[in-house]
Amino acid sequence: AQSVTQLDSQVPVFEEAPVELRCNYSSSVSVYLFWYVQYPNQGLQLLLKYLSGSTLVKGINGFEAEFNKSQTSFHLRKPSVHISDTAEYFCAVTFKSGGSYIPTFGRGTSLIVHP
């Protein structure tokens, strides 16, 4: 069974500092990987996705993530955060095989950006 581990429940950081949110997954088959962001009182919004090809994926709002197959990781990074990046971030994984493509989500990491 596939599972997703987000190693940090909360990440506090100062504005304009770099940040990395960690995500590891376990799966015996190839996977597709996603990062979603959830702002307060809103639904989840896709930040970026890895389906195939280049292991460095760029997303919206200046975020990027790197797929590392040997370490089964998909960490999210941003070189300089803004106050507006304060939100909950979810890593998700889904199987490449099968027809349902239902993602399994991690528990989320709360990014708190301080002025």
Add this chain to the structure above:
Amino acid sequence: DTGVSQDPRHKITKRGQNVTFRCDPISEHNRLYWYRQTLGQGPEFLTYFQNEAQLEKSRLLSDRFSAERPKGSFSTLEIQRTEQGDSAMYLCASSLFISAAITYEQYFGPGTRLTVT
């Protein structure tokens, strides 16, 4: 494209009552998903539809839960005889599934927050 909408946004009910939630997906999307999200957790899959057919249900979906998508457009999720453990955010998402061009991206609604007292 007005996005995925859910109604109501909040629902407070007493234990033992029935509740029904509605989800309106993005109009051209043929797949619709229901998730449950509790505090400090990521969304957990409940069930999904392709058009009007319910294709998969999670073991989380007990007999007290039922979902429908009668015309392949909006969907309803009903919980009968609610329990305090049902308190959660219920999220709906939709996607466009075309086998020749799968994007895998799901678009989420704002959720319905259920509180069972």
